[in-house]
Amino acid sequence: MDKNSVTGMILIAAILGAFWWLNKPSAEEIEAQKRYQDSIAKVEAVAAKEAALESSNMVVENEVASVTVDDSTTQQQLADKYGLFADAVKGENKFYTLENERIKVTFSSRGAKVYSVQLKEYTNFEEKALVLFDGDKNQFGFNFFHNNRILNTNHLFYSIDEAASNDSTLRFKLSVGDDQFMAFEYKLSSNSYLLDFNIVQNNMDDVIQSNRGGFDLDWKMDVIAQEKGRKFEIQYSGVYFKYDLDVVDDISGKSGSEDFRTPVKWIAFKDQFFSSILIAKDRFSGGKVDVNVYPEEDNTPVLSTNTASLIIPHDGGALNTKAFQFYFGPNKYKTLKKFKDLDLKEIVPLGWGIFGWINRYAIIPIFNWLEGGIASYGLIILLLTLIIKLVLFPLTYKSYMSTAKMRVLKPQIDAINEKIPADKAMERQKATMALYSKAGVSPLGGCLPMVLQMPILFAMFRFFPASIELRHESFLWATDLSSYDSIWNMPFTIPFYGDHVSLFCLLMSITNIVYTKMNQEMTQSTSQMPGMKGMMYMMPVMFMVFFNNYASGLSYYYFISTLITILQTILIRRFVDEEAILAKLNANQKKPKKKSGFQARLEEMQKKQQLQQQSQKKKNKK
Template identity: 60%
Template sequence: MDKNSITGLLLITAILALFWWMNKPSEEDLAERKRQLDSINRVEQLRAVEAEKNVQAESEDVTGEQQSQQNNKDSARIQAAGILAPYIKGEQQFTTIENEKIKVTLSNLGGRIYSVELKEYQTHDGRPLVLFEGNDNRYGFNFTYNTNIYHTNDLYFDVKKQGENSVSFEISGADRENLSLTYSLTDDANMVEHHISAENLGNKFDVPRNALDLEWYQKMPAQEKGRQFETQYSGIYYKFFQNDVDDISGNSSGSEDLRTPVKWIAFKDQFFSSILISDENMASAFVETTVIEDETNPMLRINQAEAAVPFDFSENDEAQMRFFFGPNHFYTLKAYEDLDLHQILPLGWGIFGWINRYAVIPVFNFLEGFIGSYGIIILILTLLIKLVLFPLTYKSYMSTAKMRVLKPQIDEINERIPKDKAMERQQATMALYRKAGVNPMGGCLPMLLQMPILIAMFRFFPSSIELRQESFLWATDLSTYDSIWDLPFEIPFYGDHVSLFTLLMAATNIFYTRINQEMTQSSAQMPGMKGMMYMMPIMFLFFFNQYASGLSYYYFVSTLITVGQTLLIRQFVDEKAILAKLKANQKKPAKKSKFQARLEAMQKQQQQVQKAKGKKPGKK
């Protein structure tokens, strides 16, 4: 910057400083300005206070008017309510009835069951087992009075305790009108009697279609450690009058419109149920269940049912109903023989259900009477089943042994007949089996006959409340998975833990597969089958990791016993004697059965068709 520019900037700065000093206000001017600002602020504050008072006054006028209007409405509503007027407002009161098994808390608001606790059970984390509580359970019905619609859930009933375990909630009028909802509990039972009655209400109360439209809503809490399988084994079950039991269950939501008479509706958890039973049947019903997908939610499902129960106020009518609150225990439910409540247990259809009902459960119950450890009971049950199936196991082994000693002759056939003549190879092999008296299906048939028992046990263990919270070895609860290592992450299709019983089951199946392959020639004929046979135990490892540890333990012990039987039979079977007998059979004239004759005829016909297709057009 040059000298002239610096001189110019200094002159401008000096001029601005002189101008500011000449125009600077005096102390008197500053004081006057402050007084003016204070006066303006006071005026604005007064205006704000006055405006607030005006708004408040206007608000009080509006509120007073609204309150007056509301009071008039309430007065008109109470006047229209007639005999219901004393029951529209009130204070909620609770009454308890209980026995050795259940504790039922009742509320005068709605005259309904407020909560139910099963005293003999606890949740997986040691809390009291409460089926529902508070507004998580709502039960009642609508009715019409003086053209207005009322719901029992909105009314405060009078409480009249009729006995030690019997409570009646009543609405009564001056002319002996009475609506009564009574609940009674007998000693040592899970059944709560529920009685609805009406007197002298024919010209006052009314319901559509001469039926009480009962509404039952319930949030089902999660009680078990394994939420996935608790959801799978829960849902809504219902029994049609003089018909089978049907359900909406599993891991999906659903609804059903039931247009035929229904005997009962059950809100079923994996091990516990709430069941509404009507003695006179429900004319129709609508049921709906919604699965709560959020795994952090303490609730598992939302169940609701609407049912039409025949009822006529003009006839001083009454409806007799019952609630079952208790465990899904086969013999507990079976005690109500006429109701078929035991059919809510998913024991399997057809032969699988029969095996569980008439074999597995009776034996299990018998052993339960004098053995305290359920792990030992499962072991004994497995030994008994394997003992019964031993003839089939022996027959299967002998069939495999016969085919194994014939392997050199089968290899000779395969060397003699080229691969492109597969049909001819098969015919020669079948001819060898027929001459030797060997049934190639002899090893598969015994295994096939054992499958119903394996499937029946698959259905029994996850639904057996006897195993719930029963420990054995490292498993703290045989009704759910056993975890020896909780992973800090989740493996797809496997889970976030390691089940030792599942590992042992998979290991024994791999060992058994290896023994079978050593005893058969299938690996030589079909090399690809060797890897496929080992895939099944690996699949079990993933599939059963979330299942009940009691089931994995049963399959582990069962396979282990089968391995032992196989090794034991091998020690007492002379394969040289078997081969000598088969060679002697080959020298005898073979007799064809009708089935073999038809099979050979079909094979010859198939060969002719293949030859005809192989000829070129025009060639003779």
């Protein structure tokens, strides 16, 4: 490099150094710039967190409240971003409470939403306070357009309207201008599970804009496990919803989703015995629900995450009020039945068709009647079983008599089997049926009464797991009739059976084996299919596996019911003279059998067919 080049580079460096020194900011300017950059960074961090929260629909408490704005430039950026709601995206989250004899509801000023709900009359399986949800387990707010952005009320801070609030009412208000505000009003009446909820908009048509003729309401809740048996509780949990002027539908016991193509009246986030229900005084014009059930093996207190996106119709106007109600309470049929026009009682799974009718119009009235005078639910179940068995006794007696008739005919059936070779099975069967017909015995006579009793057995299968009255009620060794009664917690798990031994389930299985053995002895009069005897004994074993995790009240009922049936059979057998039955049957066989009109017509048709066949054969020979 020559002398001129070196001199040029030195002069350029000197000029740049002088320029930097002359334009160097002062200490005050450096501090101001630092404050500016910090404020920008805070705003950008809040925006990033809000974007993440909106995508996941989760809220982290006090995140927005941690923002402090002390710079006019930052305030202007918030105004540019959130418009008239710039002041509402920052603040301090405060909590308020409404409570009565039944529930305690806590509200947060952020989102003006229900923050937690405690049912004061109940506890969970650990005997702790029963809380339906708490904090971020419940997200509730509606979306609207403002300043070319989608905002959600769940992220805005409201203030309490002191003039409109008292011991039973809270009014959260968010003002954006002169006589322009949005308010959430809550009212809790005495001795009620209902919380009235109103959304009020005053002169807000120019401030917020709706989408598709309504606002999108987002409700997301984690359903907390409250019972001892997680598998059983999942099976009876889910989301229920009623279509406006139509039926109640559900997604229960599994993950799934449902799009609402028609208006919906209410939606319920339900576990086995308790529900959070949002009821529209008008209706929701559409929406969607999603249920995400966590596997039974997950070691988490959450059963499922339920999400609802509902459309609230919006007509606009200077003063616009949308009225709703929350039901936070038990899935008690007697309580929910009072809401006649809403069909809330349908969230109690009593069974479909005839099974539900038996429960609603027979079992529940009797159960409630007994409940009014007896404190022990074990005794109530015992008396309920006795009443049912007394009503069904005529069918039980008829079934036994049919079996006894077939049993006394056994020697005659054996004679038929000896006379007709085994390879002529059809001929044997025809001769046996002819004997039954002459004696006046129906092979189905013993089955039909049992079939008529089956609807009651299935109805009780639905009744006991759905009855909150049995929850945490003890009887003998069972500490909770709504859950399994464990007499031994095993150190290992048997597939399908579980990790414990339920004594009522074991007793139920033993009585079923005894009853099966009695039936086998009483029905030896007819030949059985190969392997049928073993199959009959397999059923009680299958019941022992299947019912081990079910409500002990159900196993107790089946145990008592089967035991009573065994006692009835023994008593009937002692007082029934089988020799007299045989004499009557033999007398019937000697009487001329009067043919029914149908049988006569059938025989006449058979004769005509035979004559036609003979005539056709003669023609063919010619």
